[in-house]
Amino acid sequence: MTTRFFGAPIKRNEDKKLLTGRALFIDDVELPGMVHAAFLRSQVAHARIKHIDVSEALKRDGVIAVYTAHDLGPYWQPGPLLVPPPPIPGSIFNTRTHVPLAKDMIRCAGEPIAIVVAENRYIAEDALDDIAVELQILPAVVDLEKALQKGSALVHDDLGNNVAAHVRQTKGDYARAAAKAHRTIKRRFRYEHGISSPIETRGVVAQWDARAEHMTVWDTTQAPVFVRNVLAGALGLGEAQVRVIAPFVGGGFGPKIMMLYPEEATLPWMAMRLNRPIKWIEDRFEHFVATTHERGQIHDAEIAVAKDGRILGVKDIFLHDNGAYNPYGLTVPINSQCTLLGPYVIPAYDSTFTSVFTSLTIVTPYRGAGRQHGVFVIERLLDLAARELGIDPAEIRRRNLIPKDAFPFNNEIIYQDFAPLSYDSGNYEPVLDRALAAIGYDHFIKEEQPKLRAQGRCVGVGLACYVEGTGIGPYEGAKVQVRTNGKVSVATGVGTQGQGHFTSFAQIVAEQLGVDVTDVDIVTGDTDRFYWGAGTFASRGAVVAGNAVNEASLVVRKKALKLASEAFECSEEDLVLADGKVSIIGIPEKFIRLGELAQRANPMRGAVKPGTEPGLESTQYFGPPSGSTANGVHAMIVEVDPETFQLQILKYVVVHDCGTVINPMILEGQIHGGVAQGIGNAFYEKLSYDDQGQLLNASLADYLLPTSLDVPRMTLDHTVTPSPLNPLGIKGAGEAGAIPVGPLFAQAIEDALQLGDRGIELLEIPLSPSRVFELIGEGKAEGSGA
């Protein structure tokens, strides 16, 4: 492969459409006769429903229908499990999935109880107030530790306890490692709840064509094929009778994939019943309670180190806040468990988690998907070990890095992402070196920091390493088709939420077919345009769909050369495909354009040989044997105001290795966005609950998101260690920016304020100025075991 298009920082094809307002987002879908739905959501976290009276709502002008669980009848069985539990021996996994509308029990605030359909959303919202719901309030389950104590209220009565899952994975013998360790260091770490806060909230529009017996659903989902399949089954339709379109979506980040949200399940059902198109767009308040959350966890973790800083073992016991139901399986805590191992050689590992049912919103993956927690724990443990052993934080990391000749590196942890945890390739030390060089690490700690401290300024440095599993299976597919005008159409089953697929996929095609990137049209997320696929999650779009695009392009390339060789009566080796045409090497004036070859590939008359396929096109699928592992190092220099604890990022460095790079500009954008979101998570974002499971800060006035003032300019660099698991050698990059920001903050703030010298440790996330103020006021970091 040459590198005319592949690897070039080409501007995005989709931006013209996006910037001129011509891209279709879900609220742009306006259909004649469309009605609007509003959901009555529980204001309490745990209650028994005694009675629902919708009669007043039905009397309101403009109300068309009101539905409760009673009306749904047997329509929807408890939602299927999207992700099955991993086959880890001895695991406990108690499945409790949600229903579209609460029938007898409410298990978290925000759970839908009834739906009003009206001529417009205003009327529908007003009519929600007309519905009388008689409830018997029950005690909420909010505190993870209390939830597991005897006598706790139960989220699911029938279960007898609040254990959603209990999983232990081990490697080596931690007890023996601890026994021979120079030191063991144990702490409690805490990571708070958060939300993904995409620019665009969720939404569903459903349209039933009774005559054609065809359902069209516009949905902000990240997995339109899944939604199509499940909806078809539930509605009693064939898969081909349901078209799910995920249009341009203003950010996904994980929570836009769940199987299925109540709104996704009920809107099509109502459209069919009412025989009118119906729309629901999530408002920002609903987003706080109705879209899945990120994960609260409490880790009790211990590291055993040798005198030279080598890790002998890690033991971790943690609680994972699952929320009220677990339709998504165990992806998040399993990721936390596996990602803790990071880029380090850790001979012994003993990790146990309990996933706990609470009276809170369901937790499913959000950018990073539990990996943050693992990285936070191991990186903080290493910082503590470095301090105790008197080793430089960078140096202790270097000493523990997996050497470059150890790949593929088998972590001996049984299972992550549906495969044994093995790192396909990597070369970690140069990444660390480049990060240290870029941040000016030595200069900073030896010269700059002392100098500034002497001036009374609180400056500190943070450093965090991570490995990220990306690009998992099962598969994606792509259809690549040369049109008769010489342009190329590509369709794939993945949806898109801003990742630049319209450009990066086009670059792959352009490279193989010798056409301009702007001559390649991409369609994503429309089940009528590409039938099969899994979706956009786990940093897998470029890896899995990208390689399917590449495979299909290669077949089309071969077909084009074969057709041209027949036309010219020459060997394919004598031909070159470039600039939209196939020409004879050395005779550039002898050529056939790709569009003409496409015409020849579809004989209009005469006979074609049996077994022949028409069209200059190919549909190919790609499924990697297992996920590929990207890695990186973030480093940061901060200055903290010693009075207000307001923090300013002076320098931010990301050095990253995600294998072969398709478009460095898009890659940088992904990193920028990830870091911004990581900063929000690490610095500001925390969902605050009272002990009745009431969310206290459900607005963007109270739940702070980072603004452009909080997100620094970054220095980005990358190394390239191609993945051996796919022909393009690529690894995922969508989540990398967000993963290591937490420990970076903790370490940099500690360093800036010289908290270590005062015996204060920052062992929790987020670390807002007020929280740092509190922790310092308490004289020590909460949960510090020192």
Added chain:
Amino acid sequence: MTTRFFGAPIKRNEDKKLLTGRALFIDDVELPGMVHAAFLRSQVAHARIKHIDVSEALKRDGVIAVYTAHDLGPYWQPGPLLVPPPPIPGSIFNTRTHVPLAKDMIRCAGEPIAIVVAENRYIAEDALDDIAVELQILPAVVDLEKALQKGSALVHDDLGNNVAAHVRQTKGDYARAAAKAHRTIKRRFRYEHGISSPIETRGVVAQWDARAEHMTVWDTTQAPVFVRNVLAGALGLGEAQVRVIAPFVGGGFGPKIMMLYPEEATLPWMAMRLNRPIKWIEDRFEHFVATTHERGQIHDAEIAVAKDGRILGVKDIFLHDNGAYNPYGLTVPINSQCTLLGPYVIPAYDSTFTSVFTSLTIVTPYRGAGRQHGVFVIERLLDLAARELGIDPAEIRRRNLIPKDAFPFNNEIIYQDFAPLSYDSGNYEPVLDRALAAIGYDHFIKEEQPKLRAQGRCVGVGLACYVEGTGIGPYEGAKVQVRTNGKVSVATGVGTQGQGHFTSFAQIVAEQLGVDVTDVDIVTGDTDRFYWGAGTFASRGAVVAGNAVNEASLVVRKKALKLASEAFECSEEDLVLADGKVSIIGIPEKFIRLGELAQRANPMRGAVKPGTEPGLESTQYFGPPSGSTANGVHAMIVEVDPETFQLQILKYVVVHDCGTVINPMILEGQIHGGVAQGIGNAFYEKLSYDDQGQLLNASLADYLLPTSLDVPRMTLDHTVTPSPLNPLGIKGAGEAGAIPVGPLFAQAIEDALQLGDRGIELLEIPLSPSRVFELIGEGKAEGSGA
């Protein structure tokens, strides 16, 4: 293949939908904001346009736009040739194709000049009267012979004459055959213009989605893929941006395929320009002038026979009325030329035709597609020869039949249907025997006819043999997919106009996959559901698409058995696929349902092997090496009123061989419909023109169609000679019923009225009572060379 479904007379899947009014026909398409188009059509056949003034029309309330050729600008190049001329050396082929709106010249009455778009059709029609068109009337070209004379008016000035094409094909040496013949018999034969008169006229609805940049066109076309491809090119869109849906269509018969009609070209263009959905439904008057016609021809044909009735040779020189343009190429006269050879051994053949431009509506294939004329000429020549030689008409046919051991039979005619004319298989004599037996031929002529004649009743018998080329290439494809509920979806590119595809294709699938016919859903004629294909014409649907369905079903069957063998860990040979499940032979309680296999075929998580395809599905294509030839014999006994010449069909027999039969009930329906249409053509239907090219009978009050009173009960029988050209062994059957009815009528009426004894020969079609009256009044058949 067993025969549980295949070959069974299963009731039609589609009828439930059709009979309960839930089938979508084009006029059922109602879209919000839809506007309506009406076409201003020329009332004269030949004129120069001096000026068009649309200003008054634009002032009318409710008129949205008026378009003329000036507005179209360069939008549409003269239509592409759908069918290229055959590569016959020495042929002349002058291409002149039409434009959507006449710019400078009008070349036939009905040619569109302007389009009014209005809020409803009433306003649009009224506003047509507001348009002032200044014309310079030119002499029309109507008479085929005069058209070729020096000094004739010219349809296309620049051509210098009116020759659309001139083609000669020869076999053997006719002059030598004639020289050694016992008799040569020469006559002039005439076949009149007609129209196809489907129950549903044509229509187009176009909807442009500006935001999605997507065009949807509902079109009564028989070839939606062609329309999609051509429209995409013309509109500057990619093929995938255009969806053409041919919904249920109330009869096609050939004229619903042309590349493209002005309405098909302009409606989408206007929808884009106005950004509103737009509809046009052809009214019955328009159908007479705006939908292509069937063919007028004049043959001067001569047969050379031996004393025993053996054909030594045939010479035929004929004129074909092409109409004003020739976008469809030479299919019709080439078919006439080739089909004349029929089921007979004809050692010498010399056939020349001139296709003539006239000021009449364009001629394209209509059910039979020119084959009628060839059959009419040879069958009538054989009748004349039989009379002159004193041989029984059945016997002279038998003596000339191609013997059954002569197949594949090469006719040595260079070209028909894009391949050398070869009959793939056949066994003709049993077909003749069965027809004679079924009509009671011997009994009739020896006993019944003399007895009835003695009573003064005019009864006669007719007998006609024919061979029909069917099932031509290039190819069709089909996607067969088992859904997770165990039902099967099939999509194919052919459209459907009532042929029973929803059942016959389902039978093929049911047979291969062991599911019920009612569990197989078929989608036809939607370019978004199946991308590639040619269309429904040339009796090719079952042959070409049916075999593609079969190929795809076979692959799915293999996949199902493989998946089940993996699940059961047994050999595929130990498994049986029946009743919607795969079970182990001998252990019927060990089974997996097809739906479950479909689920297993789409892994939702984990990894799939690279190169694996998801889904229990397959897309396959089939293209036959050449057309397969069906054959048959029709026989008829009629009674003619000697005063009014009103005719009553007393008995009608069809014995037919179209290879393997998928569904005999559907086959019978096709034959019934074909014979009904054949009777209309032979008996009533004639477009009458004056010498200015004005159609004088453009209404169903004046242009008579057969009613149920005219169409007799038929005795149907078939023999089965499988085609070796496709795995299912099938041949087409869609046109067979219509082809031989003309000579049958002529022969039976002659016989009934004993016209031969009076020197009167019926050598033209149609033969309405009034025409027979005229011919007898003239004392001889017009054009009789006797």
